[in-house]
Amino acid sequence: MSEDHQPETGEDETVIESYVAGCPIDPELAGQIVRLADLPWNDRDVTDSAMRGLGWSDDEVPTDEARFVTAAGHVVYGDYCxxxxxxxxxxxxxxxxxxxxxxxxxxxxxxxxxxxxEFEAHVDASIDRFAERLGPPECDVRTEGRHLAIGRYSWRYAAWRRGGNILVIGPALDGFSYAQDEEAVVYIGEFAKDSPFPDAADFLNLMHT
Incomplete structure (x- = not known):
C-alpha cells in the first residue's frame, strides 16, 4: 500500500473520508473457489480439509468469527457456507x-x-473473473435500490448453480461496522437444484443463511 493510504502526521482526525479497499480474486483463487463450490457444504470436515489443502490457514485468523484466511489475504467466514x-x-x-x-x-x-x-468495479471484475471459467452468470440481476448514508443505489448479483449449491458474487452490509458500510463477497452455500433463483432483493438474505 502506498504512503497515500496512510494517515498523515497531524491530520485532523475529525475529517471523514470515503475509502474503497480490495483484495482482487486472481485466476488461481477463482479456480480454487470453483472447485470448492462442488463440495457438500453441510459437512464441515470435508470443506475444512479442502480449504487446508489449498494452503488456506486457520491459524491466527483476524477475528473470532473468521474460519480461514486465503493465501492472498481474504478472510473466510461461514460455518456451513x-x-x-x-x-x-x-x-x-x-x-x-x-x-x-x-x-x-x-x-x-x-x-x-x-x-x-470504484466499489462496483470490484464487483464487476470478480463476476468477469468467474465468467471466464463458468460462462456467463445463470442469474445476473440488480436491486431496485437501497438507501444508505451515501445515497440511493442498486446492487448487482451474479449467480451460478453448482449441483446442489449456489455460487454468488455480490454486495452485502459489513457486519463489523457501526455505520452501514458495504462489502463485496463471494458466497457458496447449499441451494436445491429445483429452486428458482431469488429475486434481486432476496440475495442479501440468502447470503446470510
Missing part, C-alpha cells in the same frame, strides 16, 4: 473508525476518496 469478502466500501476518520483498517491488511490495498464507481 463460504462467505469471502474481496472489497470494502467505508469511511475513515472520527472516533469510531480513525484508521484505515481494511487497507492495512496483508494482500489488501485501499484508495482514499473512492466511492460507488
Amino acid at each position: 463460504l462467505y469471502l469478502p474481496f472489497a470494502h466500501s467505508y469511511d475513515v476518520g472520527g472516533e469510531l473508525w480513525p484508521d484505515d483498517f481494511w487497507g492495512s491488511l496483508p494482500g489488501w490495498s485501499s484508495q482514499r476518496g473512492a466511492g460507488r464507481e
Whole structure:
C-alpha cells in the first residue's frame, strides 16, 4: 500500500473520508473457489480439509468469527457456507473508525476518496473473473435500490448453480461496522437444484443463511 493510504502526521482526525479497499480474486483463487463450490457444504470436515489443502490457514485468523484466511489475504467466514469478502466500501476518520483498517491488511490495498464507481468495479471484475471459467452468470440481476448514508443505489448479483449449491458474487452490509458500510463477497452455500433463483432483493438474505 502506498504512503497515500496512510494517515498523515497531524491530520485532523475529525475529517471523514470515503475509502474503497480490495483484495482482487486472481485466476488461481477463482479456480480454487470453483472447485470448492462442488463440495457438500453441510459437512464441515470435508470443506475444512479442502480449504487446508489449498494452503488456506486457520491459524491466527483476524477475528473470532473468521474460519480461514486465503493465501492472498481474504478472510473466510461461514460455518456451513463460504462467505469471502474481496472489497470494502467505508469511511475513515472520527472516533469510531480513525484508521484505515481494511487497507492495512496483508494482500489488501485501499484508495482514499473512492466511492460507488470504484466499489462496483470490484464487483464487476470478480463476476468477469468467474465468467471466464463458468460462462456467463445463470442469474445476473440488480436491486431496485437501497438507501444508505451515501445515497440511493442498486446492487448487482451474479449467480451460478453448482449441483446442489449456489455460487454468488455480490454486495452485502459489513457486519463489523457501526455505520452501514458495504462489502463485496463471494458466497457458496447449499441451494436445491429445483429452486428458482431469488429475486434481486432476496440475495442479501440468502447470503446470510
